[in-house]
Amino acid sequence: MAKSNKQASKDNRPKKKQVEKSGKSEDNKINPQVTVAIIGGIVTVVIALFSFPPFVRLFEPTETPTASIISTQVIPMESSATSADIPTPTSTSLPPLIVDKVSKEMVLIPAGDFIMGSDTGDPNESPSHVVHLDTFYIDRTEVTNTEYRACVQEKMCQPPLSLSSRTRQKYYGDKRFDNYPVVNVDWGMAKAYCEWRGARLPTEAEWEKAARGENGFTYPWGDAFSCSKGNFDDEQKIDDYFVPGGPDCDGFPDTAPVGSYPAGASPYGVLDMSGNVWEWVNSMANPYPYNENDGRESPGSSSMRSIKGGAFTANDYYSRSSNRRQDSPVASNDNTGIRCARSVEP
Helix, strand or coil, X not given: CHHHHHHHHHHHHXXXXXXXXXXXXXXXXXXXXXHXXXXXXXXXXXXXXXXXXXXXXXXXXXXXXXXXXXXXXXXXXXXCCCHHHCCCCCCCCCCCEEEECCCCEEEEECCEEEEECCCCCCHHXXXXXXXEECCEEXXXXXXXXXXXXXXXXXXXXXXXXXXXCCCCCCCCCXXXXXXXXXXXXXXXXXXXXXXXXXXXXXXXXXXXXXXXXXXXXXXXXXXXXXXXXCCCCCCCCCCCCCCCCXXXXXXXXXXXXXXXXXXHCCCCCCCCCCCCCEEEEEEECCCCCCCCCCCXXXXXXXXXXEEECCCCCCCCCCCCCCCCXXXXXXXXXXXXXXXXXXXXXX
């Protein structure tokens, strides 16, 4: 029996081999098992090809590279901007005017030496000396009520400590005076406002250079006083005094809209640096010569701070660019306001 089974197996081998070789049955029909095997093999090959990185890259989409474009447009600066966001200072790379988040124009003051102080003014202005400063920006005009109110609305500044001005019962918050300088702010409030803008208070040296230029002018426009080039004590509504050329030379017994006296611009085009309102600077009122590294720029001290520029209450002597007034950092007055600066780091 075993022998017959073995013989039967031998008889079947040639037939089986013929089927595997041809892939067809005896009646020329495709064997389903072979079909499945062929399809499986094709799928395996396709999967293997698409797993091979060089083959896959042939079907990846390609992008046409675009050229980098460097814009020369002055872009408004946000409050988060730092000195690193400003181009490296060169003779051509820095715009002469920039605009920040409250649309405040800031003027470029180039690096270099200038004459600070005076030997013919008050004792605290002496000695006259040369100071070198790096490039910086400073506000073209004093900070207005509208600009300050934006900080108050964001709850980063407190309202002025008085809402009136010298001759006006309502001043801050009155739309008629939106473009007038904010007053009744102390040094800490001024500092907080500038920092909210991503700026800072100017040092006394920066303020004075921006006002009088490199040649040490007495006033921003030159050495001769002119009552029509700023807002000074030229009227007799508040007191009996009036500056040379008065009375009623500048047209305002109280504060004036910022930028009202373009003829009084400094050599760099900065406005309102003589008259209108005194302006807080960062510096303590330490003796000269000026040295930024002697502690006078420390933000944490309660020492007296300098104020600069004169006001609508000041005469021609106090309106000189070298003149130095001082006040407690917690004091606020209706003739003292704000101007901000911004550093430019290499």
